[in-house]
Structure formats: C-alpha cells, structure tokens
Amino acid sequence: MKPLNLIALLCFLGGATWALTRSDRSVREIQYYYYSALMPFLKAGSAMEEKARNFSREVEHSKALEVELELTRAELSKLRQVEQRFTDLETENMRLRDALEFKKNTPFTLIAARITRRQTTNWYKTLEINRGEESFIGNQNPVVTAEGLVGKIDLSGKEFATVILLTDEKCQVSAKIEGSPEVGILSGRRADYGDPPMLALRFLSKKANLKKGQRVFSNGRGGIIPANILLGTIESVETGAQDSEALVRPAVNFNDLVTVFVIPSAN
Amino acid sequence: MFRYSISLLILILLAVIAQQFVPTFIALYNARVFLLLIVFLCIAVTVPLPVMFLFALICGFLWDAQCTLGSPAVDTSIYLDPVASLRFGTSILLFGFAGLLMHGFRPLFLQGKWYVSALLTGIATFLYCMSEYALIDFVRGSFTVDRGVLSQCGYTSLFSIIVSPLAFAALFYIARLFDHSIVETNRSKRRFT
Numbered sequence: 001m002k003p004l005n006l007i008a009l010l011c012f013l014g015g016a017t018w019a020l021t022r023s024d025r026s027v028r029e030i031q032y033y034y035y036s037a038l039m040p041f042l043k044a045g046s047a048m049e050e051k052a053r054n055f056s057r058e059v060e061h062s063k064a065l066e067v068e069l070e071l072t073r074a075e076l077s078k079l080r081q082v083e084q085r086f087t088d089l090e091t092e093n094m095r096l097r098d099a100l101e102f103k104k105n106t107p108f109t110l111i112a113a114r115i116t117r118r119q120t121t122n123w124y125k126t127l128e129i130n131r132g133e134e135s136f137i138g139n140q141n142p143v144v145t146a147e148g149l150v151g152k153i154d155l156s157g158k159e160f161a162t163v164i165l166l167t168d169e170k171c172q173v174s175a176k177i178e179g180s181p182e183v184g185i186l187s188g189r190r191a192d193y194g195d196p197p198m199l200a201l202r203f204l205s206k207k208a209n210l211k212k213g214q215r216v217f218s219n220g221r222g223g224i225i226p227a228n229i230l231l232g233t234i235e236s237v238e239t240g241a242q243d244s245e246a247l248v249r250p251a252v253n254f255n256d257l258v259t260v261f262v263i264p265s266a267n
Numbered sequence: 268m269f270r271y272s273i274s275l276l277i278l279i280l281l282a283v284i285a286q287q288f289v290p291t292f293i294a295l296y297n298a299r300v301f302l303l304l305i306v307f308l309c310i311a312v313t314v315p316l317p318v319m320f321l322f323a324l325i326c327g328f329l330w331d332a333q334c335t336l337g338s339p340a341v342d343t344s345i346y347l348d349p350v351a352s353l354r355f356g357t358s359i360l361l362f363g364f365a366g367l368l369m370h371g372f373r374p375l376f377l378q379g380k381w382y383v384s385a386l387l388t389g390i391a392t393f394l395y396c397m398s399e400y401a402l403i404d405f406v407r408g409s410f411t412v413d414r415g416v417l418s419q420c421g422y423t424s425l426f427s428i429i430v431s432p433l434a435f436a437a438l439f440y441i442a443r444l445f446d447h448s449i450v451e452t453n454r455s456k457r458r459f460t
Contacts, residue, residue, distance in 0.1 A: 008317030012363055015324045019331070019356030024338050027355040034332035041284045049288075119291040121334040122299070122396060122423075123403055124352065140339060154337055169407070170336055170350040185346060190407070191400075193296050193415040203347075222345040255293070 028139075028155065035157045042160070046116050046130070099259060102146035108226065110144075110261040111135050116160070125168035125188060125197075129260060132157045136264040140224050143260050148230035148251030149173065149218060150260050161262070166231065167197040167254060175201060175231055176219040177246075182208050183219055186231055186248060196254060199232055201246040208244040210237045216248050226263065271447040272318055275310050278437065279322065282306040283329050296415050298422030301392060303330060305427050307362060308388045309434040311369040312376040313442070313449040323366045327359030334358070351406040353399070361398055365391045377451045381435050389428035396420040 001009075022030070068076070099112065113129035120126055131137055133156050143150040143163050151165040164171045167188035175186040184201045192198060201216060214234040220227025232248040282303045291299045307326045311319045335355045343349065368391050369384065376384045397420050404410045442449045 005316045008320045012320035012324055012359075016327070016356055016359040016363070019328060019359055020354055022355050027335055028337060030355070031332050031335065034329070038284065038287060042287055045288050117287065119297060119299075120287075122301075122419075123400060124334065124336055126336075139337060152339075164336060170339070170352055172339075172346050172350065174345050185348070187350065190403070190411060191413060191416045191419075193419075224339075 031155055032157055035155070035160060039157070039159060042116065042128075095258075098146055099261075102261070108263045111137060111264055113137075113143075113161070113260055113262055115257055115260065120162070123191075124170065125165040126154065127163050127165065127257070129161050129163060129262070130159065131262065132159050132161045134158055135262075137161050137262050138265040141265060142225045142229070142263045144229060144263065145252055145257065145260055147253070148232070149225065150252055150254070150257065152224060153262065163260070165254060166199065166250060166252070167192065173225050173231060174219050174221040175216050177201075177210060177234065178215040178217065180208070180210060180214065182210065183221075184246070186216060196250055198235065199248040199250055201234075201248050202243070204237075204244040204246060206239060206243055208237060208239075208246070210234050210244075210246055212236065216246075268447060270445045271442060271449075272314065274441050274445060275314070275322065275438075276325070278441065279303070279306060279310070279326060279329075283333075286333075292422070295422045296419040298419050298426065300426045300430055301396075301423055302430070304362070304365070304392055304395060305388060305430050306434050308365060308369050308391050308427070309384070309431055309438055311366040312373050312384045313438050316370060319366045319370050320363065323362040324359055327356070327362040330358045330362070331355045353402055353406065357402060358399075361395055361402075364398070365395045368394070376449075379450050381432075381450075385431040385435060386428060388431040389424040392427035393420050393424035396423055 102110075111131055113131040113135075115127050116130050117128040118126075120128060129143075137153060137156050139153055139156055141153040141156075143152060149166055151163045151168070151171050153161050154164040155162040165188065166173065166186075169188050169190045172185050172187045174183065176183050182204050184204045186199050186201045189198060189200050204210070212234055216231045216234065218225040218227055218229045218231060230251045232250040235247040235249045237244055237246045282305075286302045289300050289302055291297045303326055307322060310322055314322070332355075336352045338352075339349065369387060372384060372387055397416075400412070400416055400420070401410075404412075438449065
C-alpha cells in the first residue's frame with residue numbers, strides 16, 4: 001500500500017472514530033446546525049411544492065372543464081365547477097372546524113403544525129413539521145391529532161422539528177387497555193410495510209384476556225406522553241411462553257396526515 | 268485535480284440539498300433515489316483513494332447529521348427495554364466500505380468502461396442498505412429480514428443503476444470543464460512504454 005493511501009486510511013478511521021465517540025448532546029448540536037443550514041432550501045422547496053401543487057390542481061380543473069364543455073353547455077359546467085369548489089371548501093372547512101374543535105376540547109395547550117416532509121431516512125419512520133423551538137416545541141414532546149397519538153418530537157430546531165412516528169420501533173409508549181387491568185409497552189414494528197403498519201403491544205401478562213376492537217390508550221407512565229390519548233385498537237393477541245403480545249391497529253391514518261398538534265413542554 | 272475535487276465537494280453539497288426533496292415510493296416498499304450515495308459512489312471511481320476517503324467522511328457525516336435519532340430520556344423503570352439506533356458516525360464507515368468497493372473496480376472505469384461502474388453502483392447501494400439494516404438489527408438484538416426489506420434495498424439499488432449514468436455524465440462534464448481527465452486517454456501508449 002502506498003504511504004499516502006495508508007495515511008489517508010488512518011485519517012479516515014480517525015475521523016470515523018471521532019464521529020462515533022461524540023456524545024448525544026454534541027450530535028444534537030451538529031444536527032441543529034445541519035438543519036439550520038438547510039432550512040432556507042427546505043423553506044424555498046416547500047413554497048415551490050405548494051405552488052406546483054396549486055398549479056397541478058388548476059391544470060386538473062381546466063382539463064375537467066374542457067370535458068364538461070364538450071358534453072354540456074358552458075353555463076352548466078361553470079355551475080358544476082362552482083359546486084365542486086364549494087364542496088372542496090366545505091370539506092376543508094369541516095376539517096379545520098374539527099381541528100379547531102379538537103384544539104378547544106383538549107385539556108392541553110396545543111400547537112398546530114404542518115407536515116413539511118416525510119420519511120427522511122432509510123429505515124426510521126419520521127416526518128418533519130414547520131414548527132420548532134420558536135413555538136416552544138422541545139425534544140420528546142408528544143404529537144397528536146384528533147384521532148390519537150402520532151408520535152413524539154425527536155429533534156427540535158428553531159423553525160422545524162423532526163417527529164418520530166408511533167409506527168417506528170424506537171417510539172415506545174406505556175399503554176393501558178380499555179376495560180382491562182393490562183398494561184404494556186406499545187411500539188412500532190421493524191420493517192413493517194403494511195397499510196396501515198401495525199403496532200406491537202408487548203409485556204402483557206400471559207393470561208391477558210383481550211378482545212379484538214378493544215381500545216388502547218396511553219397510561220401516562222414514564223412522564224412523556226400524557227394519559228388517555230388514544231393509540232389504537234387491538235387486532236389480535238398472541239400468547240408466548242412468559243407473556244403475551246397484542247397486535248394493535250393504530251388510531252391515526254399516517255398516510256393522511258396534513259396537520260398535527262404538538263403538546264409543548266409547558267404542559 | 269484540485270479544482271475538480273473542489274467542484275465535487277460542491278456537487279456533494281448540491282446532492283445533499285436535492286436529497287431533501289426526493290420522496291420515498293411507498294408503493295415500492297419505501298424505496299428512494301439515494302442521490303447522495305449515488306453521487307458519492309460515482310465520484311469514488313473517478314478520484315484517487317485519499318480523496319475518496321475524504322469524500323466518504325464528508326458524505327457519511329452529512330447523512331448521519333440528517334438521520335441519527337436521539338436517545339430518548341425515558342424512565343427506565345417503565346421502559347425496561349429501550350430501543351437502540353445506529354450511532355452517529357456509522358454511515359461514515361458504510362460510505363467508506365461502499366467507496367472502497369467502487370474504487371476496487373477503478374481500473375475498469377479508467378479503461379472507459381463506465382457502464383460497469385454504473386452497474387456496480389446498484390450492487391454497492393444494495394450492500395449499503397442491507398448493511399445499514401443489518402446493523403440496526405444487530406444493535407436491537409434480533410435479526411429479521413423479509414421480502415419487504417429486500418424489496419426496499421432492491422428497488423433503491425435499481426434506482427441507483429438508472430440514475431448513475433446521469434451522475435457519470437455530470438462528472439465527465441465537470442472534468443472536461445476543469446481540463447481534468449478521469450479516464451486514461453493514452454492507455455495503450457502507457458502499456459508499451
């Protein structure tokens with residue numbers, strides 16, 4: 001081996017060792033600066049994506065209009081378009097009302113956030129939202145919707161935060177089951193490509209008497225996720241040698257998320 | 268060479284930015300165009316070993332800055348079995364190994380057979396993804412590989428094979444721009460002298 005190559009290899013291994021021995025705090029700082037540097041591009045990209053989506057919507061509308069014009073009179077098609085737009089607005093209005101109602105009815109202070117990106121890594125199930133420390137969002141804060149728990153904050157920056165989803169194996173929540181004394185730890189399953197991806201409720205007693213459809217809630221133990229947030233419903237139970245494990249269908253439709261709510265640290 | 272290497276660094280940074288806007292294909296088992304890895308693998312065959320190591324260090328560092336999960340500050344009396352994830356810096360080693368694999372076939376690239384390297388980017392991507400998954404399996408203490416995992420790695424590597432010719436075209440263009448040769452133009456002459 002050439003001396004220069006050997007020196008390069010040693011430097012490379014030295015650099016890798018340096019990186020591998022960083023403390024969690026240093027890593028968080030590095031990530032903070034990394035995302036802060038990327039933020040202008042992410043913001044610009046998000047704005048462009050929004051414009052592109054609007055444009056594509058407009059194109060779809062005009063195509064539909066052309067078809068309508070061929071089939072019916074111009075006046076009728078115009079009315080139909082208005083009706084369509086009204087329905088869209090009504091749906092959007094209902095969605096926003098639901099969100100507002102949810103925000104009003106919850107005992108926590110909630111911060112609404114829009115999802116900007118999904119699945120930024122190869123194997124971990126994460127998404128990014130457009131709120132961060134400026135909105136008092138901190139690491140480990142729970143993220144919810146009207147349906148139930150979405151996950152928790154993994155990294156919060158100034159104007160962004162990364163959410164680790166409930167469907168990821170690393171996101172663990174202490175859970176209880178409606179109408180049962182059973183408690184367990186709920187988490188996602190590795191490499192689950194199902195639609196929806198199922199959750200595993202582990203460490204249940206061997207004689208756990210559970211039925212399909214029973215609801216699973218957070219029990220508040222561990223101090224991160226508040227109690228009584230809906231997590232999902234029991235799908236099936238498997239009894240092992242020492243304990244039981246239940247398969248849980250998540251309450252939230254993770255493919256359909258647009259807006260989420262973060263329960264900030266102040267709660 | 269220096270100007271070429273600096274331009275490659277800029278190309279890597281552009282790939283990092285572009286990677287942010289590349290979505291995953293849910294229908295294809297969350298496969299994605301792993302742009303940063305593709306650009307790095309293509310660069311790896313066009314530069315000497317020390318420069319390849321430098322770029323592996325940079326790419327691994329950036330990828331880990333994007334992907335590393337924090338360790339949750341959980342109550343260990345409740346969460347008895349906290350789930351581990353890969354440490355910051357793991358990707359540096361993985362990028363290094365993938366780069367070495369590509370670099371091992373550099374003589375073929377120097378002969379002008381870039382298509383062999385393009386195919387190799389697919390293999391290296393597959394090995395990278397599988398190694399990453401195997402390491403996650405290892406730190407979490409169980410080994411589960413199913414059709415979904417293989418499909419995700421397979422489709423991601425397929426995307427690499429499709430996209431890598433574009434990356435090579437960009438590299439040839441940059442090399443020409445800075446009057447730098449990344450393939451041996453006078454190979455036959457060298458062989459007989």
